[in-house]
Amino acid sequence: MRLSKNFVPTLKEVPSDAVIPSHVLMIRAGMIRMVSAGIYSFLPLGYKIVQKIIDIIREEMNAIGGQEFHFPGLNPKEIWDQTGRVEAFGDILFHIKNREYVLAPTHEEIVAFHAKGAVTSYKDLPQIWYQIQTKFRNEPRPRSGVIRGRQFIMKDAYTLDKDFEGLDYGYSLHDQAYRKIFDRCGLKYFVVGASSGAMGGSKSEEFMVRSDAGEDTIAYCENCGYAANVEVAQSVSQKAPRHSESKSYYEIPTPNVKSIDELCAFLKIDEHETAKSRIYIHDGKPVLVLMLGNDEVNETKLQSMLGGQVRPGHPEELKEITGADAGSIGPIGFKHKIIADTLLKDANNLYSGANKNDFHIGGIDLKRDAPSIEYFDLRTVESGEKCVNCNSNLEVFKAIELGHIFKLGTKYSEALGVNYLDVNGKEHPIVMGSYGIGVERIFACFIEQNFDEKGIIWKKPLAPFDIHLIALNMKNETIARSADQLYYELIAEGYEVLYDDRLDLSAGFKFNDADLLGMPVQVIVGEKNLKDGNVEVKTRSNHEKQVVELSKLNIKLKEIL
Ligand code: ATP
Ligand code: MG
Secondary structure, three states: EEEOOOOOOOOOOOOOOOOOHHHHHHHHOEEEEEEEEEEEEOOOHHHHHHHHHHHHHHHHHHHHOOOEEEOOOOEEEHHHHOOOHHHHHHHOEEEOOOEEEEEEOHHHHHHHHHHHOOOOOOHHHHHHEEEEEEEEEOEEEEEEEEOOEEEEEEEEEEEOOOOOHHHHHHHHHHHHHHHHHHHHHOOOOOEEEEEHHHHHHEEEEEEEEEEOOOOOOEEEEEOOOOOOOOOOOOOOOOOOOOOOOOOOHHHHHHHOOOHHHHHHHHOOOOOOEEEEEEEEEEEEEEEEEEEEEEOEEOOHHHHHHHHHOEOOOOOHHHHHOOOOOOOOOOOOOOOEEEEEEEOOOOOEEEEEOOOOOOOEEEEEOOHHOOOOOOOOOOOOOOOOOOOOOOOEOOEEEEEEEEEEEEEEOOHHHHOOOOEEEEOOOOOEOEEEEEEEHHHHHHHHHHHHHEEEOOOOOOOOOOOOOEEEEEEOOOOOOOHHHHHHHHHHHHHHOOOOOOEEOOOOOOOOHHHHHHHHHHOOOOEEOOOOHHOOOOEEEEEEEEEEEEEHHHHHHHHHHHHHH
């Protein structure tokens, strides 16, 4: 591709709205442009990379027996109502005004629609269906460039099986295919146990890239490799003690004491002697969630445990429900459901709010004073806590999700009546799995892991071109002729070549562009070297430069690439 004739609008300046390296570099390298918040166009160079990613995904999906579909982005709303997901997705779902349509954020419903009445016998199963297609999600805070778009390309796959054994196998095929895809793309990633969120289902795992720009938080054990999204992560952490003697409970005036830290300082007690109360509204009814000390409620765990609609109580509601404001609420005298984190199980001599502003209660024995409390793992894991497998220290850090594999089970087939007949003619719901990969996220995460102060550093599999051929002075006829000839020879050898044949640009400008765009190898045709029958070859990753005889160029290129 000749740079003189193609649209590759590189920029020297860093765009002001871009913060993370991949976003900055994709814009500077003329690969993407923003149209509106969370909505991007790929320019030709960027789209070439998208295609390379898609090719790798398609090859690996076909290798596990996947059959490629193309489902519509525009869906009748009715089918989404039948699975309850208009509500589950909420504001994320784009609606077409005045028409009963939604723009699909994923395609479980449409897959079930096609399977219904068409995949009817055990003999038709299993099936692996996939597509690589545009998804629409009205993300509330689109940021980090294409990493969180309102429109993005997803490879989504679905397995249809007759039982959970079949699902396990289909799931393991996708797990292997995903590892191959991310390996081939040259990404450093790891796999974590995750929550299934709005998808529902039993088991799910995420493929993650460690990055400060990530919006997921991961707990990771370097010693044994335990890794889990904090939405589900567990740790070994110190329980609230149970003392041999239980005091009776008593009220303590605590003027202006609101937080656990303030309470500890005021009473000169340890955090492990306190219980923090949070009020949530579950399907319209109040629930008190009791946590040890300063532990944070993990709302994903709470949601999975309670089911239905869960939200934090508003300040006005707290007063109405408990008679007190946040900071003075507690289990004693609370008239509704109470649940607590397992670290509080059977604790006694505890301090908590009195449901009366400026008062706390000491001497609480949860076993004696609130016997109907149920205990669940509800806390958010923090750095430095111990691993549940090997007791080493856990590290908690940010990560970007590249892909997600779910065992859905029969949620969608039951909601939409997708059944098959077994060998005895008995009807069962089809067992489904669902598997997504974000194409743009592979693109951006590769850059996050492969750049320097000059620009992007592509490796062969995703590089839009293998070679960046630079003619230093196109006004010099010998250089122009030799560079042109070399361009055709390299193409004939099977290389993909980006050719900087622009007339009026300085050498410095061309070098900067080549480093910014980041092809693995640069071949530089200049007057001095050419006189001796040589060109200069630069490896982008380590900036190593070598003068190479034209006759030996192909050998050198093979070596580097
Ligand atoms: P996230 O938690 O980051 O919003 P998700 O759990 O909603 O992701 P899935 O519904 O599992 O994502 O979608 C499958 C894949 O699609 C994700 O693993 C991710 O790579 C990609 N993806 C999801 N949302 C976006 C988005 N807004 N922009 C770009 N890619 C996305
Ligand atoms: Mg999401």
